[in-house]
Amino acid sequence: MLSSWLENESGTTFPRIRFLLIYVKRGYKGKTMGQVIDKTYNGLKVPQGDKMTFKDGKPVTPNHPIIPFIEGDGTGRDIWKASVRVIDAAVKKAYGEEKSIKWFEVYAGEKAKDATGEWLPEDTLAALKEFGVGIKGPLTTPVGGGIRSLNVSLRQIFDLYCCVRPVRYFKGVPSPVVAPEKLDVVIFRENTEDVYSGIEYVAGSAEAKKFIDLCESLGKKVRPDSGIGIKPISKFGSQRLIKRAMEYAIERGKKSVTMVHKGNIQKFTEGAFRDWGYELAAGEEPFKTKIVSEETLWDKMDGKMPADKILLNDRIADSMFQQVLTRPDEYSVLATTNLNGDYLSDACAAQVGGLGIAPGANIGDDCAIFEATHGTAPKYADKDVINPGSVILSGAMMLEYMGWVEACNLIHEGLAKTIQQKKVTYDLERLMSGATKLKTSEFGDAIISNM
Numbered sequence: 001m002l003s004s005w006l007e008n009e010s011g012t013t014f015p016r017i018r019f020l021l022i023y024v025k026r027g028y029k030g031k032t033m034g035q036v037i038d039k040t041y042n043g044l045k046v047p048q049g050d051k052m053t054f055k056d057g058k059p060v061t062p063n064h065p066i067i068p069f070i071e072g073d074g075t076g077r078d079i080w081k082a083s084v085r086v087i088d089a090a091v092k093k094a095y096g097e098e099k100s101i102k103w104f105e106v107y108a109g110e111k112a113k114d115a116t117g118e119w120l121p122e123d124t125l126a127a128l129k130e131f132g133v134g135i136k137g138p139l140t141t142p143v144g145g146g147i148r149s150l151n152v153s154l155r156q157i158f159d160l161y162c163c164v165r166p167v168r169y170f171k172g173v174p175s176p177v178v179a180p181e182k183l184d185v186v187i188f189r190e191n192t193e194d195v196y197s198g199i200e201y202v203a204g205s206a207e208a209k210k211f212i213d214l215c216e217s218l219g220k221k222v223r224p225d226s227g228i229g230i231k232p233i234s235k236f237g238s239q240r241l242i243k244r245a246m247e248y249a250i251e252r253g254k255k256s257v258t259m260v261h262k263g264n265i266q267k268f269t270e271g272a273f274r275d276w277g278y279e280l281a282a283g284e285e286p287f288k289t290k291i292v293s294e295e296t297l298w299d300k301m302d303g304k305m306p307a308d309k310i311l312l313n314d315r316i317a318d319s320m321f322q323q324v325l326t327r328p329d330e331y332s333v334l335a336t337t338n339l340n341g342d343y344l345s346d347a348c349a350a351q352v353g354g355l356g357i358a359p360g361a362n363i364g365d366d367c368a369i370f371e372a373t374h375g376t377a378p379k380y381a382d383k384d385v386i387n388p389g390s391v392i393l394s395g396a397m398m399l400e401y402m403g404w405v406e407a408c409n410l411i412h413e414g415l416a417k418t419i420q421q422k423k424v425t426y427d428l429e430r431l432m433s434g435a436t437k438l439k440t441s442e443f444g445d446a447i448i449s450n451m
């Protein structure tokens with residue numbers, strides 16, 4: 001069933017998720033420091049520990065949660081070895097024996113193909129579904145053969161509609177701009193719609209012709225040799241993403257949420273995204289009380305923002321690319337559509353010099369997967385040289401999401417100090433003067449000793 005889904009480039013995924021639900025109905029037995037869950041996935045036994053649960057889209061974290069991890073292909077192996085040590089050390093330092101992560105390996109990518117014959121085995125999906133929160137290294141996307149990106153597959157299967165990319169500067173990281181520390185934003189990118197929804201037809205196909213004919217019947221001219229791609233943006237999809245961004249801003253006391261869109265041109269998709277955002281903010285609590293739109297600010301408040309409120313504004317995407325360079329400190333939380341968010345996340349990460357260490361998460365209402373934002377960099381595989389920062393910081397994000405903020409802060413502190421001591425992996429060392437080049441494993445050690 002899974003392989004047929006993977007080969008289906010345009011079909012909707014939601015009906016196919018149903019088969020996963022049967023797995024969550026399996027029973028448990030025993031109870032000590034965590035439950036004994038007498039099960040195996042991909043032939044591996046589940047460790048003793050407890051399951052994460054979710055309430056109203058938010059995680060409820062036990063003291064010893066079972067967290068599935070996907071090691072990742074290529075350099076993923078070295079990166080994971082270093083990252084898991086850093087994450088465990090932070091948890092131990094913050095909470096002693098009171099809390100710990102019970103790691104559970106699940107296979108995906110090349111390792112899964114070798115062990116099970118599948119790129120993304122059903123057992124892996126079932127384990128992620130059951131345990132709710134997972135972390136992954138980079139995965140190879142097999143080229144050709146009609147196989148979808150495993151990353152895109154995971155996002156769609158679990159309806160991880162919210163891609164979260166925090167972008168902040170770590171002092172000492174080489175950056176192409178003069179004041180990289182001024183940019184400190186969290187980007188919420190819609191993850192399931194837009195031109196990524198997979199509704200695409202090659203030029204000359206019968207399907208493309210059907211769409212072209214349909215357009216003509218509506219009085220629109222499309223060249224007959226056109227490829228066709230469809231851009232669906234729904235009110236439901238937009239509002240649940242913008243809601244997450246606004247909730248985040250309220251919880252963390254952020255000063256603003258900016259909707260980034262291209263609504264001046266694409267009025268009924270990108271423009272509607274913005275309108276639905278304002279509608280949500282004006283119509284629902286706690287947003288009605290907490291959030292002030294830019295229009296209200298100027299029409300009714302003389303431009304004076306009350307200290308306890310959060311500003312909701314919007315910017316056209318092309319102007320936003322200028323704004324993050326010219327007025328970075330005016331922005332805080334950004335909420336945007338899928339394609340804009342894809343471009344903007346990497347542009348912002350590059351601005352703080354952190355493309356190789358940028359963390360990311362894909363979050364839904366009952367599942368969240370934290371991941372490296374770079375690829376598998378296969379030429380450096382198993383050489384113990386690659387920068388593990390992206391997975392380490394994704395691990396810190398995961399801890400914060402679980403409510404283990406103290407452990408998250410320790411990782412940030414350890415990483416920041418290590419970079420300030422100019423102890424870095426090759427990718428940063430070659431751009432810094434007087435830096436010490438560390439191996440992947442040594443970089444992990446240095447972060448731990450700096451916590």
Ligand SMILES: NC(=O)c1ccc[n+]([C@@H]2O[C@H](COP(=O)([O-])OP(=O)(O)OC[C@H]3O[C@@H](n4cnc5c(N)ncnc54)[C@H](O)[C@@H]3O)[C@@H](O)[C@H]2O)c1
Binds near residue numbers: 386
């Ligand atoms: N999230 C993911 O799993 C993900 C993302 C992008 C690409 N990929 C896959 O990775 C494979 C290789 O893709 P690619 O070569 O286009 O991109 P890549 O990110 O793997 O590598 C490009 C270059 O960036 C540098 N680089 C990447 N990560 C680094 C790190 N942690 N430390 C230091 N330098 C780093 C290296 O110089 C590398 O050669 C492909 O199969 C692709 O599909 C996976």
